[in-house]
Amino acid sequence: MALRPLDNALPITPERPKKQTKVAISVQKQSDAGVNDENRAPFPPTSADATIDYISSENLKALPDPDISIQSLVDGLESKDWLKVCDSLNNARRGKVMLILLESTTSDAFDQLLLQLLLKASQDKKFVCEEAEKALKAMVGSMAPLSLLHKLQAYVSHANLRIRAKAAISMSHCASKMGLEAMEEFGLVPLIQLASDSLNDKLPEAREAARSMVTSIYAKLTEKEEEKQEAWQTFCQSNLPAIHAQSVIKVVSSQ
Template sequence: MALRPIDNALPITPERPKKQAKVTVLPHKEKADFGVNDENNVPLPPPLTADSSIDYTPSENLKPFPDPDVKIQGLVGGLDSKDWLKMCESLNDVRRLALFHSNILLPILENVMPVLVKAIKNPRSALCKTSIMASSDIFKAFGEKLLEPAISAVFDILLLQLLLKAIQDKKFVCEEADRTLKTMVDSMSPLLLLHKLQAYVGHSNLRVRAKAAVSISNCVSKMDLEGMKEFGLVSLIQTAANLLNDKLPEAREAARSIVVSSYEALVENEEQKKDSWESFCQSNLPAIYVQAVVKIVSS
């Protein structure tokens, strides 16, 4: 009987799998807590934002430049910067130059104004507010020089932008625009400014219309009878009569103020004031408006 050959090869032992490194996975809550204040930990400081570096300094706290001639040289370049923080810094420079060195700023004002308008249109609220504050200081410094032919067209665009910003959603921008519109009225001849504002009292946006009405009311309150007649007293009363039916209370209140200011300027003789006022209204207003206008002063 033949013997089976013996296999001298060593048996193959299967390789044991390598032990994997242990990985610790944090629970979802632990991962979410990184960088968050917890009552058991030391409170973390609030994160810094770009807007936190913006300086909204009131006009009365601004200071003159020790070297305004040097500062003016790079002003337009800074205003044209693509870095909005640099633009804000340059707009604050404009404010200081306007208030304390207006004679140096005036020669380049024609170049500064379009950039100012562009900044007001910017959707970044910090840049928008800074540019509105710069507009206010420019009004204080230059007044009705802004209505001169070289700049008048840009002023028209600026005025519309201020009216639009006074009605937008962000409260701190609205409030700044309202203050600037008031400064504008205080800084300019009411007669010249009325011609600019008159274009917006019939605006399709009722909120813009109301803001324009308020500025017109503020202008009229500064005028005497001669100024009203030069602008057109009949036109003022007709504007007020139309606004008395406006949907917004702000516009209606402005209309009443225009009527009162016009009435006080027109009537000087205490004994005849009622008759002369009624006669004036009847002669210049449609019948449906007369009673409403007369009633304002009689009450």
């Protein structure tokens, strides 16, 4: 028997679509910034001081009063706040600051500044390291190489390997700027001995800097010599231990 449709059956209505759940993300008000809530993660600082832009040396404007900057330069470099360190490194590359540095190469403040730049150039933080290296290059470019070389020679035997390497690099830059007269004023024998010491250093960058320094000394020393190799060998063998002399001679002969 066929089933009859039920007249009293309720009509089937289509199911209403479910509403999407709205997730409200509350933004912390300025007045709530200092509220201590153990159930709320702290918001990151939004200060613009959290970033620092690199400014190339040619775009750095001279400071109106560089004396003030020099007084606080070492303190800034010694700071644990890397933003202050970078700001001090920027100041170390400014023109007027370099002019004052030229006049203070005999002061204890300059010795402290040089040490801090070498320390910062030896750090693991890439940005700080690069800025310190640029400041050292600016120093070499602005100062008489002879004066700076006298300051740098103390760091060739420093206990810190990286400081030794950074000092060797700056010394090689100084040597490349010197003529024979300036080298003789410093002392050709002490100069080749410094290069020889760095040539046997553990770090490759120190050894590379030493090779560059040896090349500069060779070029100036033998500039007017007809028998360049013979004059060079005689000079090295007369002023260095045999094993060191052989290493220094090999630098030139292998080029």
